[in-house]
Amino acid sequence: MDSLCFSSFLSGSHSNFCVLRSSPASPVGSSRAFFYNRLNSKSFQKQIHFNHRCVGFYSLSCSATLSVTPEVEEKQAFDAEKANLLVKELRKSFNSGRTKSYEWRISQLESIAKMLEEKEKDITDALQKDLSKPAFEAFISEVSQVKSSCSEAIQELKHWMKPEKVKTSITTYPSSAEIVSEPLGVVLVISTWNFPFLLSMDPVIGAISAGNAVVLKPSEISPATSSLLANLLTEYLDNSAIRVVEGAVPETTALLEQKWDKILYTGSARVGRIVMSAAAKHLTPVILELGGKCPGVVDSNINLQVAARRIIGGKWACNAGQACISVDYIITKREFAPTLINALKVELEQCFGKNPMESKDMSRIVSPSHFGRLVKLLEEDKVSDKIVLGGQKDESKLKIAPTILLDVPDDSTVMQEEIFGPILPILTVDNLEESFDIIRSKPKPLAAYLFTNDEQLKKDYVQNISSGGMLINDTILHVATKGLPFGGVEESGMGSYHGKFSFDGFSHKKSVLYRSFDADSTIRYPPYTPQKEKLLKAVISGNIFQIILSLINGVV
């Protein structure tokens, strides 16, 4: 079973790779080829001890690129100088004004839509390679999200771009005013590995909709998707204004030294601080999409089967818990915990079968280092005896079974750090209101979940818990919901995006005020007289009656 899966995976990947390399329309420059090569050889090192078949694939890709760029590697390191040239080039394109036009924006968005249609399989294949993400999960959580985001942008763009007319008050009468959305300039999107396609393309769609030139830096930890993005964006989009830079820390550092007009970063709070500090040097506004320990409070009066499924959907079926909005831990009533655990057990079996380690419907852990980190969480003294379900791990496949921990102490690492994996601690309390204190004792999370039918509890939860987003009686869905902003608060980040919010995030809202030369009242100007003062007070407070009174009393 396993070998069958992998051999087909291998052949699928291989053919995908050939398509990319041989595409004549794709002007893969030498620098791009270099990254391609370098990253692949790097990932080659990484993958070597976990999967022999992968080694086969990667060595194959290496030999394919090696012949093209053996000596380029030395010269073409992407350093600050290169980054500077890149930004200059894009700034030139931006300054030409081309990217501002509706036509340019829509043409780029339509190309993305076309790319999504034509390359769907390549995308799911890359995600399969990087994360063993099941094709369907990849489709649901990444491809289709990008599709809907792109089609919304295409549909709404005209509407979004339209200046917003606003009323003006008597203070500035007569005048008219509008708020114009204008692009910020050249923006940087740094994305991450857990949803490497979605978290790259969704912000890029926003940046393009708003008329910016954009550089995307995908994560080196998901190399297949990273290089796929580099190739696809080169092939489908206007490269004078939209670029992909692949790489790791040195490349990111080189990029961060440049002056950007906006940076959208998705990742950890630690790197978020670095990004924001770098941005401060150039006074660049940032959107930081971070994570946090997203709690799920579970009441006892609920439809247990549905709730259990939805928790699974937001934990294990969501990239094996490697998602910033994944349920991190659960709080429930002490006496209800066994019932909940049992329901989760039953539903988990429904989803992933009796032996979840063999299930193809759950992603693997992204890298050996993250695998090691998760294993450490489980092996901690205070934690290892709290495992009530799962706990199996397979280092060679980077798989960890859906694992539930009951009542781990709060000072354990698993309760102090964002878990980002298929481990779910369940904390028990006597009274659900106690959960508020537990949640509030931790940094504000990106999402907070609650399962209950108690209306008062819902109200209190919304009122008292601060988090980026909040979803009652389900998980994750709020992020895919049109019309809602997606973004964190405090440690879970700042700024928001998705749909119109992406457009706004990458736009500057310029106030435009039109006045005429007619009707110029003298009261604004010196020399100041007591009468002017009176009338001025009336005008500023906007009180028409007072204005008339002052006028009758003989000013001007």
Add this chain to the structure above:
Amino acid sequence: MEREVSGMRKYYESGKTKEASWRESQLKGLRSALMEKEEDILKALKQDLGKHHVEAFRDEVGILGRSIDVALKSLRRWMAGREAKLPKIAVLSRADIVPEPLGLVLIMSSWNFPFGLSLEPLIGAIAAGNAAVLKPSEMSPACSSLLATILASYLDNNAIKVFQGGPQLGQQLLCQKWDKIFFTGSAQVGRIVMSAAAQHLTPVTLELGGKCPAVVDSLSASWDTQVAAKRIVSAKYGSCAGQACIAIDYVIVERNFAPVLVESMKAWINKMFGENPKENNSVARVVNKQHFSRLKNLLDYPEAKNSLVFGGSMDEDSLFIEPTILVDPPLESEIMREEIFGPLLPIITVEKIEDSIQFIKSRPKPLAIYAFTNNKTLQRRMSSETSSGSIVFNDAIVQYVADTIPFGGVGGSGFGKYHGKFSFDTFSHEKAVMQRSFYTDFWFRHPPWTLNKFQLLQAAYNLDYFGMLLVLLGLKKTRRYSIWAAM
């Protein structure tokens, strides 16, 4: 200080500041403070900056009163948030955007409008339900200490405090963890503020400045020229003597039209501020010696001096600088490279007024652009080809009063916006809240994955309800064999 700050955080966490009634009571307190202490405020502004009391009322007290009224009137509506429309597939669901306070915020204001730039953000912070620390500028000491006394006696001191001090206090405050920092001042300090904020992942709003140009078209009607000149003179010298982030920094005009404009401006300067503005106290003074000598140096630059056409006299003792006009100082001189922030006005001449667009574009994005023109094409080009915090046609500075448009910079002039509802938003987090019921649970959302589920999901995501029906009835053809084959 640290103890006080942590006390404030505790108080915030008690939830008191979130209550609508608390917010209203504080806004009302602030309004009574303004009304009852108006005279003291005008006096302090006179003392620190030599502002005429009518100017001080127009630019600070008056506007603040209006802002409070707007906030009080709109508070409940702002707090209610808004509902997001959901597609049909989300039956029995509801989505709202709920604004919630950020927590404990820091407002660092500036000396040029010590009341306006302190209290305008504070109104937003209070309206949004935050606890707030205000650090006014040590360079306007009378205003700072008055702010401290007034706020202490009119507002809830558990949640709103004023800390007075200089850069050292600023540094100490920046080491603390805040949930938002709202800073008004220079780009240089803005960078320090943002770097410090990064350590705590604190969002910031930076209200900086920049060289705000005023483009003056060759106006054909003499009435228009008169009005334009009057508005320019007032916006430059009549608002804290040009020490304003949205003051006109320089004027661009066609070469032929320059003399006309200059003559008209001279006449208006005399009319508005009198023959001897220093004596009759109609123009504010420079804030301190350091700024005075900075301005003096700008003018002492030899080639700048040669371009002087009006004014130029200075009195170091009273820190007074006369309204001054220069025509075509060299573009590489300090006065055309730095933000002037004083009553010196360079006039740059160009061949064609359209050249001004390129001139502005080649410089950092200013906080405001002013354009005096009746030419609609020029207006359109100016608005679409340049970038700035705001753009105003045929007037200057008035955008500060308009609470329906956002006030804030872009690029070098800062980021984030405030005034009116925008202040409330700046100090709020928009929480996305979605509620679902247990009744509709689509089985096709969960693994194990099958082709049937896949098709249903696709249809659902496309909001293709008919397609979903076809799949359910087994009538839909599949085109997605490839993914199945790969499994």
